[in-house]
Amino acid sequence: MKAMILCGGQGTRMREETEYRPKPLVEIGGRPILWHIMKTYAHYGFRDFVLCLGYRGNMIKEYFLQYEAMSNDFTVALGSQEQIEIHGAHAEQGIRVTLADTGLHTMTGGRVQKAAKYVDDDTFLLTYGDGVADVDIQKLVDFHKSHGRLATLTAMRPTSRFGMLDLDPEGTVRSFSEKPKIEGWASAGYFVLNRRVFDYLNGSACVFEQEPLERLAKEKQLVAYQHEGFFFAMDTYREFQFLNELWDSGRSPWKVWA
Numbered sequence: 001m002k003a004m005i006l007c008g009g010q011g012t013r014m015r016e017e018t019e020y021r022p023k024p025l026v027e028i029g030g031r032p033i034l035w036h037i038m039k040t041y042a043h044y045g046f047r048d049f050v051l052c053l054g055y056r057g058n059m060i061k062e063y064f065l066q067y068e069a070m071s072n073d074f075t076v077a078l079g080s081q082e083q084i085e086i087h088g089a090h091a092e093q094g095i096r097v098t099l100a101d102t103g104l105h106t107m108t109g110g111r112v113q114k115a116a117k118y119v120d121d122d123t124f125l126l127t128y129g130d131g132v133a134d135v136d137i138q139k140l141v142d143f144h145k146s147h148g149r150l151a152t153l154t155a156m157r158p159t160s161r162f163g164m165l166d167l168d169p170e171g172t173v174r175s176f177s178e179k180p181k182i183e184g185w186a187s188a189g190y191f192v193l194n195r196r197v198f199d200y201l202n203g204s205a206c207v208f209e210q211e212p213l214e215r216l217a218k219e220k221q222l223v224a225y226q227h228e229g230f231f232f233a234m235d236t237y238r239e240f241q242f243l244n245e246l247w248d249s250g251r252s253p254w255k256v257w258a
Helices: 012-018 033-043 057-065 067-071 108-114 137-147 195-200 211-218 237-248
Strands: 002-007 048-053 073-077 083-087 096-101 123-128 131-133 151-156 164-167 173-177 191-194 222-227 231-233
Touching (some): 033 048, 048 108, 057 067, 067 083, 108 195, 137 151, 137 191
Parallel strands (some): 048 096, 151 222
Antiparallel strands (some): 123 191, 131 231, 151 191, 164 173
């Protein structure tokens, strides 16, 4: 089963890091956030990826073309028939990565549609290249298969961006909660989709989170897998710093692999 990852956005809200590289290559603990996302999928046995490239997609191509040399010791025999001997093996042996150029200005639904030719199963996985989670991917897939509808999204309880106050009529603070979880559910991505979802996409300007998901919901073909664990999207420089602080302190809930 293919895992498709949207890697084409420009990441304009964190220009400090994305001015010169795509957001999926912004590093947490010295590794791109894309690597962390792929490690989560691979931990559950999903090791065949399709990356939908756009903004500075050539840098993501270069990252994977150089992965073997940058992850291992190696010996180079120089000359007209240059040879490279790789020493040792890294934990990502056997992972397959298809790098699909889906256009600089293509929207999310359009990117999925352009990469559809690389999906050869009835079911595929889809997520974004900027959010880490401790979602059990196998349980997510099992849940999707159990209900028989076309689409499953992972829902999580969002956290307030602000400290929340409980005030009495005079304005006295009765309680304070620093960034609590708030009522309701929000989409964390981490989709499981039937390939018939491709029929809901209509060109480069198609935004997957708008008309396609709205139509699937209206037709009762969209079901939510309720995830009570960790999810965090890296949209700003402050959030980039927060994820690195978690990693550096050894408190990274998304690190489900050994």
